[in-house]
Amino acid sequence: xxxxxxxxxxxxxxxxxxxxxxxxxxxxxxxxxxxxxxxxxxxxxxxxxxxxxxxxxxxxxxxxxxxxxxxxxxxxxxxxxxxxxxxxxxxxxxxxxxxxxxxxxxxxxx
Numbered sequence: 605x606x607x608x609x610x611x612x613x614x615x616x617x618x619x620x621x622x623x624x625x626x627x628x629x630x631x632x633x634x635x636x637x638x639x640x641x642x643x644x645x646x647x648x649x650x651x652x653x654x655x656x657x658x659x660x661x662x663x664x665x666x667x668x669x670x671x672x673x674x675x676x677x678x679x680x681x682x683x684x685x686x687x688x689x690x691x692x693x694x695x696x697x698x699x700x701x702x703x704x705x706x707x708x709x710x711x712x713x714x
Contacts, residue, residue: 611638611696612652612660612680620652623663629675632705634664634713637697640688644670647678647694648708655679665705673709 616636626632632650639646649664660680667673683694707713 611683611694612636617652617654617660620649622653623651623661626651626663629663629665630705633702634700634705634708635702637700638683638694639697640686640694641692642690643688644668645686645688645694646673647683648705650705665708 620635621632629650634648634650635652636649637646638649644667646667647662647664648666649662651663653661655661661677662679663675663677665673665675666678686694688694703713
């Protein structure tokens, strides 16, 4: 039986810059990465803020086909609701270390 991993830990939440703290997303540092196993769907989180209802709003960079991506917003509840092929759910990359977003966009980091 596979152990469920929390998508957002207290440690990650604490180090996430708020949206207003980042001048340009192009120069941001990715703090964590979410993905759907067996697919090319990836979400790279640059900033995050809790909402009044206990959710989280993120700004980051998302890819879905391996041919580039786009900057945008997404929520923790959206990630938790995604179901990939064969019922797999979004996971957090446990071995991901913060990197400049330029590394992700250029393909140096997956």
